[in-house]
Amino acid sequence: MEEKKRLTEKFNKPEDEFIRVYVGDEAWQRLLRFEEMLKGQYNLSREIKFPFGNEYGWSFRYVHGKKLLLYVFFEENGFCCTISINDKGAQEVEAILKDLRPETQDLWKNRYPCGDYGGWIHCFVELDDELPDLLRLIGIKVQPKKDAKAK
Numbered sequence: 001m002e003e004k005k006r007l008t009e010k011f012n013k014p015e016d017e018f019i020r021v022y023v024g025d026e027a028w029q030r031l032l033r034f035e036e037m038l039k040g041q042y043n044l045s046r047e048i049k050f051p052f053g054n055e056y057g058w059s060f061r062y063v064h065g066k067k068l069l070l071y072v073f074f075e076e077n078g079f080c081c082t083i084s085i086n087d088k089g090a091q092e093v094e095a096i097l098k099d100l101r102p103e104t105q106d107l108w109k110n111r112y113p114c115g116d117y118g119g120w121i122h123c124f125v126e127l128d129d130e131l132p133d134l135l136r137l138i139g140i141k142v143q144p145k146k147d148a149k150a151k
Contacts, residue, residue: 004075004124006057010050014058014074024077027125031072031079034131038062041135041144042069056082067142070134081123083137090117092140104133 007014007022020028038044042064049061051071059082062069071082085093097105104123111119123134 004078004080006055006076007074008054008057010054013048013050019058019074022076023074023079027078030125030128030131033128034072034125034134035062037131037135038069038138041139042142043145044069064142069138069142075124079125081125081134082120083123083134083141084114084118084120085111085137085141086118087115088118089140090115090119093137096136096140100133100136101130103130104137 007019014022023031035044035046042062045063046060047063048058049071050056050058051061056071057073059071059073061071068084073080073082093108097108100108107121107123111121113119121137123130125131125134
């Protein structure tokens with residue numbers, strides 16, 4: 001897979017408008033739709049961060065209260081969702097794996113390991129069809145709000 005260019009200048013914090021242009025309007029609109037989906041399930045807050053070192057670059061860090069949901073890294077003409085699932089959550093992912101898109105199944109099978117069974121997945125989002133699977137994985141990581149489950 002071709003590496004995509006990211007915003008890796010640590011001391012040059014990007015503004016939303018710059019990020020929108022960098023990722024492209026289509027990806028920006030997809031990201032905003034994803035945020036709305038997350039807001040329907042979580043008390044969502046977003047902040048811009050530069051985690052994990054220079055190769056990852058700038059991202060939005062999404063949290064529910066104090067619980068990390070995911071990072072969204074900005075890429076030229078797109079974005080990448082990075083989600084960590086712990087060992088307990090890994091069992092839940094395995095239980096629903098057959099219900100996920102084949103591409104999501106591959107992401108899980110090729111995750112960067114963490115713990116005995118868990119790991120990090122990096123999903124380069126290109127289609128709206130990918131978003132429901134990401135929401136399901138995030139829901140394993142952090143339970144949605146009680147009033148969101150009925151939606």
